[in-house]
Structure formats: structure tokens, C-alpha cells
Amino acid sequence: MGEVRDRIAAKLAAAFRPARLDVTDxxxxxxxxxxxxxxxxxxxxxxxxxxxxxxxxxxxxxxxxNAALAEELAGPVHALRMTVKSPSEG
Incomplete structure (x- = not known):
């Protein structure tokens, strides 16, 4: 796993405490x-x-x-495709 991918995962986990989180390069x-x-x-x-x-x-x-990942989006990340759901949506 890469450094940027790991930072993204850590920031999203801290910000949202997700039931599921997949970060794919x-x-x-x-x-x-x-x-x-x-x-x-x-x-x-x-x-x-x-x-x-x-x-x-x-x-x-x-x-x-986007707010949680502002630093990454201003730097190394060129594009972020996202699927964002609540637990009731699966």
C-alpha cells in the first residue's frame, strides 16, 4: 500500500468512523x-x-x-472518484 493511499484511509477513518472503507489506487x-x-x-x-x-x-x-482530504487534493491526488453511502444504503 502506498503512502498517499494510507493517508487518505487514515483521514477518512478519523473523520467519519466508517462501517466500511475501501481506498483503491x-x-x-x-x-x-x-x-x-x-x-x-x-x-x-x-x-x-x-x-x-x-x-x-x-x-x-x-x-x-473533499474537506477531509483537502491537503491531498491540493497536492498529490489529481482525481478522486467516490461512492459515499450511509449504512442503510449498504
């Missing part, structure tokens, strides 16, 4: 594209299921994740 699929870095860790998918998202709109959920 998808950088290899974007090699040669804008923002792709040598060695990867530039494009990620996050699947997070947390009670903190219950009653929140999709936009509110995504903004909360």
Missing part, C-alpha cells in the same frame, strides 16, 4: 493522462459507508469527503 488505468504521476498514487476511488452521511445529500457527502 486507480492510477495505473490513467497512465499517460493528465495528472498521472510516475509511480502512481494520483487517481483514487473511495468507497465509504458511514452513519455520518445519513440524511445528507450526495453533494453534502462529497463536500465532507
Amino acid at each position: 486507480e492510477s495505473a488505468a490513467h497512465a499517460g493522462h493528465a495528472g498521472a504521476r510516475e509511480g502512481g498514487e494520483s487517481h483514487f476511488h473511495v468507497l465509504i459507508v458511514a452513519e455520518a452521511f445519513a440524511g445528507k445529500s450526495r453533494l453534502e457527502r462529497q463536500r465532507a469527503v
Whole structure:
């Protein structure tokens, strides 16, 4: 596992105490594209299921994740694809 991936996972775990959290480095699929870095860790998918998202709109959920990862999004992470759910949504 990479350093950036580990930081993302740690920050999301601390911020949302998720029931499920998967952080996948998808950088290899974007090699040669804008923002792709040598060695990867530039494009990620996050699947997070947390009670903190219950009653929140999709936009509110995504903004909360973006706020928690502001440092990474300003630096090494070029793209973040996310699936954000409450436990009742699976």
C-alpha cells in the first residue's frame, strides 16, 4: 500500500468512523493522462459507508469527503472518484 493511499484511509477513518472503507489506487488505468504521476498514487476511488452521511445529500457527502482530504487534493491526488453511502444504503 502506498503512502498517499494510507493517508487518505487514515483521514477518512478519523473523520467519519466508517462501517466500511475501501481506498483503491486507480492510477495505473490513467497512465499517460493528465495528472498521472510516475509511480502512481494520483487517481483514487473511495468507497465509504458511514452513519455520518445519513440524511445528507450526495453533494453534502462529497463536500465532507473533499474537506477531509483537502491537503491531498491540493497536492498529490489529481482525481478522486467516490461512492459515499450511509449504512442503510449498504
